[in-house]
Amino acid sequence: MELPSRPKGNQLLPPGEMTDIRRRLRLLASKHDIATVIACAFDHRTRILPFIFADLRMAPGGVRAVGSALVDSGMTKTRIVLQQWNKNFSPQKMRLDGRIPDLFLVSSMHLHGEECDRLIREANAIDEASRPLIIAGGPRIIYEPWHVFSANPDDPWGADVAITGEEYVLLSLLEVLLSIKSPRETMRQTFLRARDSGALDAIPGIVYAQSSSTRGPAEELIDTGIQQLLGDLDELPSPVIGYSLLEKPGKSDKLALHALTDKEVRKYSPIGSMVLTSGCKFRCSYCPIPAYNQRQHRVKTGERVAAHMGDIAERYGIQFFFGADDNFFNDTARTMDIADTLARHKKDDPKKFGRLLYATEATVHDSIRMQEHLPKIRESGLIAVWMGVEDLTGTLVKKGQSESKTLEAFKLLRSAGIAPIPMMMHHDTQPLISWGTNYGIINQLGVLRKAGALYTQVLMLTPATGSKWYEETFSSGLAFSTVNGEEIEPYRVDGNYVVASKHARPWMKQLNLLIAYTYFFNPLRMLWAIFFPKSNLPHLADETRPAEEIAKLPWRKRAMRWLKRKAKTQLLDAAIQCVGMAGLFHTYRHTIGWMLKLVTGRIERAAAPPISRLPMRDPAGGPAAHALPGTATQVQSTRTVDLISIEPAPQLLQLSLASGMGAERSAASATQANQPTSASGPAPESAPARRAA
Numbered sequence: 001m002e003l004p005s006r007p008k009g010n011q012l013l014p015p016g017e018m019t020d021i022r023r024r025l026r027l028l029a030s031k032h033d034i035a036t037v038i039a040c041a042f043d044h045r046t047r048i049l050p051f052i053f054a055d056l057r058m059a060p061g062g063v064r065a066v067g068s069a070l071v072d073s074g075m076t077k078t079r080i081v082l083q084q085w086n087k088n089f090s091p092q093k094m095r096l097d098g099r100i101p102d103l104f105l106v107s108s109m110h111l112h113g114e115e116c117d118r119l120i121r122e123a124n125a126i127d128e129a130s131r132p133l134i135i136a137g138g139p140r141i142i143y144e145p146w147h148v149f150s151a152n153p154d155d156p157w158g159a160d161v162a163i164t165g166e167e168y169v170l171l172s173l174l175e176v177l178l179s180i181k182s183p184r185e186t187m188r189q190t191f192l193r194a195r196d197s198g199a200l201d202a203i204p205g206i207v208y209a210q211s212s213s214t215r216g217p218a219e220e221l222i223d224t225g226i227q228q229l230l231g232d233l234d235e236l237p238s239p240v241i242g243y244s245l246l247e248k249p250g251k252s253d254k255l256a257l258h259a260l261t262d263k264e265v266r267k268y269s270p271i272g273s274m275v276l277t278s279g280c281k282f283r284c285s286y287c288p289i290p291a292y293n294q295r296q297h298r299v300k301t302g303e304r305v306a307a308h309m310g311d312i313a314e315r316y317g318i319q320f321f322f323g324a325d326d327n328f329f330n331d332t333a334r335t336m337d338i339a340d341t342l343a344r345h346k347k348d349d350p351k352k353f354g355r356l357l358y359a360t361e362a363t364v365h366d367s368i369r370m371q372e373h374l375p376k377i378r379e380s381g382l383i384a385v386w387m388g389v390e391d392l393t394g395t396l397v398k399k400g401q402s403e404s405k406t407l408e409a410f411k412l413l414r415s416a417g418i419a420p421i422p423m424m425m426h427h428d429t430q431p432l433i434s435w436g437t438n439y440g441i442i443n444q445l446g447v448l449r450k451a452g453a454l455y456t457q458v459l460m461l462t463p464a465t466g467s468k469w470y471e472e473t474f475s476s477g478l479a480f481s482t483v484n485g486e487e488i489e490p491y492r493v494d495g496n497y498v499v500a501s502k503h504a505r506p507w508m509k510q511l512n513l514l515i516a517y518t519y520f521f522n523p524l525r526m527l528w529a530i531f532f533p534k535s536n537l538p539h540l541a542d543e544t545r546p547a548e549e550i551a552k553l554p555w556r557k558r559a560m561r562w563l564k565r566k567a568k569t570q571l572l573d574a575a576i577q578c579v580g581m582a583g584l585f586h587t588y589r590h591t592i593g594w595m596l597k598l599v600t601g602r603i604e605r606a607a608a609p610p611i612s613r614l615p616m617r618d619p620a621g622g623p624a625a626h627a628l629p630g631t632a633t634q635v636q637s638t639r640t641v642d643l644i645s646i647e648p649a650p651q652l653l654q655l656s657l658a659s660g661m662g663a664e665r666s667a668a669s670a671t672q673a674n675q676p677t678s679a680s681g682p683a684p685e686s687a688p689a690r691r692a693a
Contacts, residue, residue, distance in 0.1 A: 002466060012296065035102050037105070044087060049457070053583065057270055064246075065275070066137070108139075110143075116138075135161055168230055219615075233300040243312070270320065273322050276300055297330055310356075329362040335373070360385060391425060392444045475608060477502065510591065510594060513591070518584060525577055542565075
């Protein structure tokens, strides 16, 4: 199911609100000493093609963005722990500034769900008197927030609250809590008071659990609706801050005394991820991105992008960036604002910007449409474009691509000096090899390699949460429930494992993935690439240092620099083949066992998507915006709340806070404008019933 959208005209935050809330929080945070640990969940069993090696060399942008927002809001005691680097990290042993943190945030993708749950379980085991407020977020929680709340009354672990939106939602929650926090309260105690009074219900984008007592198991989930999006990405805090918060990689289960130093950042994260744009014009049935963005296209200005790249390069030495774009070429004017600005800075300040390069994602259709601008875009530093080709023939999905158009896009990009990287999607009806056509996956990879592809990813069509196809993959019997008696674990739902197929022999689809990668990455191709490389692109061997600086070098050094640049260009293709083969070894090691289970084990198919086992509703008792169809809705009932013995805090019922709409709103009420539009129509207009404290 796609996420519903807010009412038209109410999808975006008022201009300046993201900046204003950080200013307001700085005033509040100065009165409290808040320590925060942010953990990025990571399951190391996912370390296979196509993302192996890059997964450890690029600090994720999501947790860095959250850390930057907190520090810029005055909460400077913040540490970011990446499980990629700190596999043994234990929330029970974390200490920051000599104490258990006040806030423990966990961010997770769906495939890292097991580690996410483990981290939350461990945090739940901390003594009640000092337990931090546990907040879960990330892609997994945005689409299926119920995963982080236990439905087992005998095992009542769970997050205190789930964030189903971006940084602004988290900051809104913290603004409410810090506005009412008593000096003698923990953040969790403050949260429980705010929750039980209804003060959280006016914050769109959160889900929290209700129970008969504050310490009892969850009985239902309250979903406050769809977030308001930040329209002007220039209002985001600088991503430079986030790098200074990273925990140093190590084997310890505890936190180090200090985060990474500036000089150490590039050593562990030589690739910098950065948000340039967000949103895509296409409506692919397997993709949740358009619905998540509520059909909006959001961007940073070129000056802001240049400032962030330049500052990161200057402070940390990172010179290669990956743009976390859905479709960088989506809007010509906005793309060229970024490209023109970066190209100008490269020319005007070559010492700072001359060596900066970046890669991103775009579509075949838009790459052709932007053909006249590609030389200028290359001047800006764009060196590679990941392209969602999916299927050359357009049989699986049509979004303006075909074999002729894909080859045209490849030719245009390569002639401009930009490397096209195809992203392919294997499916049930596609054979391994086809005769007389290019329908087979091997045929298509051969065509793309000949056209100049240096790298590729080949994934199997898999249920994607938040997409149009998600429910159908289960209700149609495509998705597996168990294989050989084993439930499908989250780490296998990443496209590398066949977990959804109607093929008579699904193990053959798994084998096809391995053969496809082996066809593309192999010793013969590596040897051939040494002499006939696909990496011989225009401008790849260009000098990046300022001309006046090069002119001062002795002729021998100038000659050696020229030879090194030429050698890198000549050998880059072969080097990528070596990386691919190394990744393929791990891919075989992890997936061959699954293929054997598909051969010998019994496959049980799912009849319906996995819905929340806890009832979900909005604060007024209506359907929850993030619940899948079939999820139970429990009408609110009167309940008793355990009071916590604390010093009285300001009256919640008199608290008035700035809402996401920029208007003053009672913390205990929500208007219709704050509710999303769903398939069943607008949410009820009535304010949520007050929960007695």
